[in-house]
Amino acid sequence: MATTAPALFEPLKLGDITIKNRIGMSAMTRNRADAKRVPTELMRKYYLQRGLGGAGIIVTEATCISPQSCQYDRSPGIWNAEQVAGWRKITNVVHLAGSKIYCQLWHVGRMGIPDNTDGPSAEVVYAPSAIPIRGETTSCFHFLPGKPGHVVPTAIPDPRVIIAQFKTAAENAKLAGFDGVELHAAAGFLVHQFLDSTSNVRTDEWGGSAENRARFGLEVLRALSEVFGRNVSLKISPAGGHNDMGMPLDETVETFSYFVSEADKLQLSYITLSRYVANMAPVVEGKKRGTPHDLIATYAPLIKNARVFVVGRVTPGEAQSLVGSGRVDGVFFGVGWLTHPDLAKRIQHGKRIDNMLAVPHLYGDACGGVDPRIGYTDYPAVTY
Structure with a gap:
């Protein structure tokens, strides 16, 4: 059951x-x-539903910055005019619904798939260093069934080329009408790979010390x-x-404290701290x-100018407590929005949050679904 949460419904300058x-x-x-x-008309409907559902700000799904930056089939891009036009339709309706929308910019680095279908230069997988990812190598939403999921990547010769992308x-994104952009520096993708000493062993200005490993992300920002x-x-x-990310605790805190500071x-407008979720930790x-470790206690005090958001299995009650106490300025929800197009309104009015997640249809046709609307735009809202 959702709980009314007045602190969550105060306006916020970003x-x-x-x-x-x-x-x-x-x-x-x-x-999709x-x-x-x-971006498709179905995506437009999906984002419109969540805008009408009361979201203060929507961050798009991770959006590829170039043909080589992608990992999954049918993830959207933003490197050509046709993609920009598709996104423009989405930003228009989100704004009409009264919400704001940022585009999350994404490069997967060593998570890329070789020999993909996105162009002649996309067969090379680039990363900070020639260190392959360990662990899971295939998934239903990698786009070459039966092909290796992860290979030994090529160390990026000049990171400034990627920064320009x-x-x-x-x-x-500006042409497409977005209110801003979010840099995806989490979850083991390219910016995170530069930050982590287990994936970045460069000996030039882009590797070695915490300051050098943070250089790429800071230059992108x-x-x-x-x-x-x-x-x-x-x-x-x-x-x-x-x-396959993860440094010792002292090195993690040193690196990210410097990067955040x-x-x-x-x-920046805001910095989002994505919390550790034990049952989702990879093996x-x-x-x-x-x-x-406690991300809010460790890094929020270092943030003096940007707003602080948190994400990662936050309940409405905890969100109210975190915002009401001033520990964070706002909260992002993930699966709650996926399964409830009217999530903010449900929280505001104390309605139940009880739609079940349609797991087989999370990724549409890429995971064998027949109708891409299922588990996407067919979750019910409630009457207010």
Whole structure:
């Protein structure tokens, strides 16, 4: 049962915009773009439903910045005019519904798939260092059945090339009408790979010390800020072990404390702390990956300029407590929004949060679904 939560429904200034409440919809991979990674009419309906459902801010599913940045089939892109036009239809209806929307910019790094269908240069998998990911190698939403899921990547010769791709993606996001962009620096993807010493063993200016390993992410944020000013945000997961990430605790705290402190100096709109969720921690070679620690207690005090958001199995009651006590400024929900298009309204009015998750249809046709609407736009709302 949801509980009424007045603190969650106070407006909040984020950069140059104001959101109507403190309840955000987190980025979630859904795989409903078309074969060319162009956002579809079905996606427009999905985001409109959540805008009408009261979201203060919506963050899109992870969006590929280039053909080589993708991992999953039918994840949307934002590197060409057709994709920009598709996103424009979505931002228009979200704004008409009274919500704000950021585009989450994504490069998967060593999580990429070789010989994919996104262009002649996409067969090379790039990463900070030539270190392959361990653990799970295939999944139903990798797009080449029977092919290796992860290979030995090629160390990026010049990271500035990728930084330029992030900036171009931000420029496209602006053309598409987004209110801002969120840098995906979590879950073991490219920015996270640069930060983590287990995946980055470079000996140049982009590796070695915490300062050097943080350089790539900070330079990307600077490039994004040249496009969106203060309307740039950051998502990190220092405790999570997803995609074979995880340093010792002292090194983790040192690295991310430096990264967060320096990122905050860039006058970002918000920083999201993605918490460790034990039952979702991956197992690699018989051991759970991850470095569990209290992200809010460790990193929130370092954030002086940006707003602080938290995500990761937060209940409405806990969200009210965290915001009401001033420990965070807002909360992102993930699965709650996936299964309840009217989640914010349910919380506000004390309605039940009880729609069941349609697990087989999380990723649409990529996991064998027949009708992409199932488990996507068919979750029921309630009457108010």
